[in-house]
Amino acid sequence: MGRWIAFPVLLAAIGFAAWWPPARWTLILWVPLLLIAIYDAVQRHHSLRRNFPLIARIRWLFEELRPFLYAYIVEGPLDGRPFARAERDIVYARAKGELDSHPFGTELDVYSDEYEWMSHSIAPTMAPDRSRRVRVGTAQCARPYDAALLNISAMSFGSLGANAIEALNLGARLGNFYHDTGEGGFSPYHRVHGGDIVWELGSGYFGCRDAAGRFDPGRFRDRAAEDQVKMIEIKLSQGAKPGHGGVLPGAKVSAEIAATRGVPEGQDCISPAAHSAFATPIELVEWAARLRESSGGKPVGIKLCVGQPHEIYAVMKAMIETGIRLDYIVVDGAEGGTGAAPVEFSNRVGMPLREGLIFVRNALVGCGLKEEIRLAASGKVHSGAGLAVNCALGADWSNAARAFMFSLGCVQSLKCHTDMCPTGVATQDAGRQSGLVVEDKAERVHRFQAATVSALWDISCAMGLDTPWAIRPDHLHERLNSARSDSIDRIYKFYERGVLLADPGSVASARYWAMARADSFRAAV
Numbered sequence: 303m304g305r306w307i308a309f310p311v312l313l314a315a316i317g318f319a320a321w322w323p324p325a326r327w328t329l330i331l332w333v334p335l336l337l338i339a340i341y342d343a344v345q346r347h348h349s350l351r352r353n354f355p356l357i358a359r360i361r362w363l364f365e366e367l368r369p370f371l372y373a374y375i376v377e378g379p380l381d382g383r384p385f386a387r388a389e390r391d392i393v394y395a396r397a398k399g400e401l402d403s404h405p406f407g408t409e410l411d412v413y414s415d416e417y418e419w420m421s422h423s424i425a426p427t428m429a430p431d432r433s434r435r436v437r438v439g440t441a442q443c444a445r446p447y448d449a450a451l452l453n454i455s456a457m458s459f460g461s462l463g464a465n466a467i468e469a470l471n472l473g474a475r476l477g478n479f480y481h482d483t484g485e486g487g488f489s490p491y492h493r494v495h496g497g498d499i500v501w502e503l504g505s506g507y508f509g510c511r512d513a514a515g516r517f518d519p520g521r522f523r524d525r526a527a528e529d530q531v532k533m534i535e536i537k538l539s540q541g542a543k544p545g546h547g548g549v550l551p552g553a554k555v556s557a558e559i560a561a562t563r564g565v566p567e568g569q570d571c572i573s574p575a576a577h578s579a580f581a582t583p584i585e586l587v588e589w590a591a592r593l594r595e596s597s598g599g600k601p602v603g604i605k606l607c608v609g610q611p612h613e614i615y616a617v618m619k620a621m622i623e624t625g626i627r628l629d630y631i632v633v634d635g636a637e638g639g640t641g642a643a644p645v646e647f648s649n650r651v652g653m654p655l656r657e658g659l660i661f662v663r664n665a666l667v668g669c670g671l672k673e674e675i676r677l678a679a680s681g682k683v684h685s686g687a688g689l690a691v692n693c694a695l696g697a698d699w700s701n702a703a704r705a706f707m708f709s710l711g712c713v714q715s716l717k718c719h720t721d722m723c724p725t726g727v728a729t730q731d732a733g734r735q736s737g738l739v740v741e742d743k744a745e746r747v748h749r750f751q752a753a754t755v756s757a758l759w760d761i762s763c764a765m766g767l768d769t770p771w772a773i774r775p776d777h778l779h780e781r782l783n784s785a786r787s788d789s790i791d792r793i794y795k796f797y798e799r800g801v802l803l804a805d806p807g808s809v810a811s812a813r814y815w816a817m818a819r820a821d822s823f824r825a826a827v
């Protein structure tokens with residue numbers, strides 16, 4: 303019966319409009335609606351539309367508006383995923399240069415397991431040198447780089463639009479921090495404003511590949527020699543979809559994207575799941591050494607989401623066996639990711655940042671390598687408190703992606719993968735991109751980064767420390783339940799220097815150390 307409900311109503315409306323002269327112009331509306339209802343009733347593809355002609359289409363309208371209605375009407379300050387309203391608000395406020403204080407105390411339940419805190423001091427530090435940065439580069443690196451405490455994480459041109467890339471890079475230049483290209487290559491829009499670049503090399507080797515999609519040393523040498531490129535980052539995996547390749551459909555491979563990536567225009571652009579330039583841990587570090595030499599001695603590191611623990615130890619053993627050092631390691635958490643990913647991967651594959659960061663920290667410290675090799679964290683950080691937590695867990699600096707998208711004006715509409723981003727950030731649509739004014743958004747990027755790093759320094763001063771790098775695991779406390787809490791070093795194991803070399807059987811991950819091989823990523827049996 304529901305199928306025919308719409309027709310009497312529409313026919314009555316049409317008859318009334320035809321009978322009453324002042325309403326006759328509404329026939330322009332009612333006749334098309336009647337035709338749509340007839341079509342819905344006879345089509346055979348959608349049950350709801352067939353049973354409820356025209357009326358069922360209202361469901362689609364509300365599905366389209368649902369994220370916005372939830373965010374602006376239903377959502378509370380602590381609701382919302384992946385970022386809560388309060389988390390987004392602090393980024394918006396700092397990006398705009400507005401007041402970022404909060405009245406009336408915390409809205410968190412301090413007796414629930416969501417609460418953690420840093421231990422402050424009775425004798426806070428008054429005037430530390432806040433200009434200090436992180437020197438990245440081992441003794442094998444001829445051109446070390448001084449990194450800021452917060453930088454722009456990997457987001458590719460193609461995933462983000464041209465205006466967004468320009469605004470991020472101009473903001474990075476204004477604030478003197480770096481901008482990671484993502485695996486999509488070093489595009490013309492990364493070059494316009496001259497901000498520091500970390501060039502990420504994924505398995506597709508975009509910008510330095512041959513016709514078969516393999517790594518091209520000559521093309522890499524030419525691009526890496528540019529002064530704007532400060533470091534090279536080998537992407538082994540990413541938080542959103544670790545161990546998974548990707549495809550940019552040919553319809554989205556424009557002339558600009560094709561030129562940036564070195565692929566044919568209009569054809570599917572494939573990122574394989576695995577690299578072809580190396581197959582073993584030893585080959586990985588040897589390739590990193592060749593990249594460092596070809597780039598003129600710039601720092602070379604790896605980025606990964608931790609998966610099988612023995613593989614991290616395999617890289618450590620490869621560095622020890624060959625004497626070759628990576629200059630840095632970036633740990634991406636499974637909660638990270640700006641691009642589209644299969645929901646099974648984003649929800650169920652990969653180690654969260656906290657566990658992954660601690661594990662890699664323990665691997666470096668346990669092998670006596672932490673003093674040489676820098677460690678960075680990437681995954682959902684958006685505040686000075688988040689930066690402080692990462693420092694407590696062993697990070698020398700942090701990278702953020704989605705937080706910087708918020709600083710550009712992103713409203714978390716979750717349309718990134720549809721090319722329909724309403725704010726012009728994650729889209730190639732020229733009309734939507736035109737709404738993003740580069741100079742205005744670049745200032746916001748700069749202000750957000752500066753205010754967030756300043757908040758980190760404020761926290762370290764309140765803790766009585768001279769620098770954020772002095773924050774230790776015992777400074778960070780976490781709730782176990784409503785009645786018990788403890789410092790993080792009592793909850794997770796933090797290894798002593800050299801223990802994996804001197805007494806590996808004494809550590810909790812001894813079985814993974816035994817499984818690790820320098821000549822293979824496969825576990826020893």
